[in-house]
Amino acid sequence: MKIKSFIAPTIREALMSVKREMGDSPLILDTSDIEEGDIKATAGKKLVEIVAAENFIEQDINKELKGDDRLNVSSKVDRGVENDLPEAIKELSDKLSAQQVEEEYAQILTREALCDLGKVPTASPASLLPQRAAGAATFAATVQGSSGAVGKEGFEKMDLQQQIIKERFISKIKIPASNLANEGTHKAMAFVGGAGVGKTTTISKLALDARTHSDKDILLIKIKDDSEERLNKLAELIGATVWVVTTRQELSMIIDEFKSTSLIFIDTPGINHLDNVELLELKEYIHNMPNLEIHLVISATTRFVDVINAVKNYSIIPIQRLLFTKVDETDIYGTLFSVAMATKIPLSYITDGQEIQRSIKPVTGSMIAEMVIG
Numbered sequence: 457m458k459i460k461s462f463i464a465p466t467i468r469e470a471l472m473s474v475k476r477e478m479g480d481s482p483l484i485l486d487t488s489d490i491e492e493g494d495i496k497a498t499a500g501k502k503l504v505e506i507v508a509a510e511n512f513i514e515q516d517i518n519k520e521l522k523g524d525d526r527l528n529v530s531s532k533v534d535r536g537v538e539n540d541l542p543e544a545i546k547e548l549s550d551k552l553s554a555q556q557v558e559e560e561y562a563q564i565l566t567r568e569a570l571c572d573l574g575k576v577p578t579a580s581p582a583s584l585l586p587q588r589a590a591g592a593a594t595f596a597a598t599v600q601g602s603s604g605a606v607g608k609e610g611f612e613k614m615d616l617q618q619q620i621i622k623e624r625f626i627s628k629i630k631i632p633a634s635n636l637a638n639e640g641t642h643k644a645m646a647f648v649g650g651a652g653v654g655k656t657t658t659i660s661k662l663a664l665d666a667r668t669h670s671d672k673d674i675l676l677i678k679i680k681d682d683s684e685e686r687l688n689k690l691a692e693l694i695g696a697t698v699w700v701v702t703t704r705q706e707l708s709m710i711i712d713e714f715k716s717t718s719l720i721f722i723d724t725p726g727i728n729h730l731d732n733v734e735l736l737e738l739k740e741y742i743h744n745m746p747n748l749e750i751h752l753v754i755s756a757t758t759r760f761v762d763v764i765n766a767v768k769n770y771s772i773i774p775i776q777r778l779l780f781t782k783v784d785e786t787d788i789y790g791t792l793f794s795v796a797m798a799t800k801i802p803l804s805y806i807t808d809g810q811e812i813q814r815s816i817k818p819v820t821g822s823m824i825a826e827m828v829i830g
């Protein structure tokens with residue numbers, strides 16, 4: 457089997473090189489960012505690496521298929537052409553498709569999962585695998601070992617496969633190292649996004665939650681007074697302080713002064729990501745502000761392309777976290793996963809209701825896995 461690493465500035469370009477060399481249906485073994493300091497890194501340039509292998513199984517199947525179908529694992533599964541595929545992979549492919557995960561990311565995940573599973577019954581020689589893929593093999597071996605029953609007492613192979621697939625899925629989702637409000641980090645949190653996406657509601661939820669779990673003071677800051685009365689009422693209810701700031705300097709001074717004694721939540725005016733002027737104005741306030749963590753708030757019902765465009769346009773600020781609201785208004789969650797894979801920005805919270813009690817949760821990989829492939 458030919459295994460090769462492809463390095464390019466973007467995933468898309470790397471994928472194009474992979475396809476040029478290995479055909480339309482390579483096995484993607486690993487994708488990763490090349491960190492600064494890595495021997496493969498070029499100074500000042502962001503690079504990504506894809507490790508791919510020629511897919512002989514795929515090539516055989518392709519002989520029976522024509523045109524675009526060659527690229528579509530799901531459709532092949534539907535036609536029953538890939539009867540050799542593990543049941544768990546067919547199930548995965550169906551779920552990703554039903555949850556409207558973008559084809560590009562569904563393909564990557566499916567192929568990687570397939571590759572992981574290939575190592576389950578009889579592990580491939582580790583020497584054949586690149587380093588990171590070998591890590592996946594170790595995981596498979598660990599699961600096998602930890603169950604202690606695989607192949608002996610008929611431990612459900614399907615369960616094991618699903619567990620491995622889930623692990624692979626979870627590995628695609630970045631979550632922040634510490635996700636509980638800003639306690640301990642001395643960072644203020646600012647929430648940006650379009651009008652009506654749920655910024656003020658989310659802040660209310662977090663502040664209320666913080667009130668019950670923390671002894672720190674709570675500071676609610678509004679950038680320009682957008683007449684949001686709700687925060688004043690909330691402040692009364694939970695004994696928080698509200699500030700309205702109209703300049704960057706004011707904001708910076710308040711954060712500096714209160715960051716160690718208070719949990720600071722900053723509400724911002726709703727800005728359409730296509731409105732460059734307003735975006736630049738907001739940028740003036742919070743761009744490169746020390747001790748500030750910026751969350752882009754997005755409704756879970758937004759289409760993938762619109763989310764990606766919002767992330768791109770808001771990235772002038774830049775964005776450190778993505779926060780999905782209104783997950784209760786849909787039961788299609790593929791976009792959350794596709795966006796996590798496409799942007800690699802950590803997901804901070806999801807919110808699932810209008811009421812401000814208990815309808816916010818810090819994101820975990822298992823949570824998203826449960827929503828999409830659970």
Ligand SMILES: Nc1nc2c(ncn2[C@@H]2O[C@H](COP(=O)(O)OP(=O)(O)O)[C@@H](O)[C@H]2O)c(=O)[nH]1
Nearest residue numbers: 651652653654655656657781782807808809810
């Ligand atoms: N169903 C649902 N509605 C939400 C959620 N979060 C916010 N909303 C509603 O969305 C509307 C706009 O919210 P708001 O916080 O004012 O948005 P903002 O303009 O971004 O500050 C309000 O009616 C909220 O009650 C959520 O998680 N689920």
Ligand SMILES: [Mg+2]
Nearest residue numbers: 655656657684
């Ligand atoms: Mg608001």
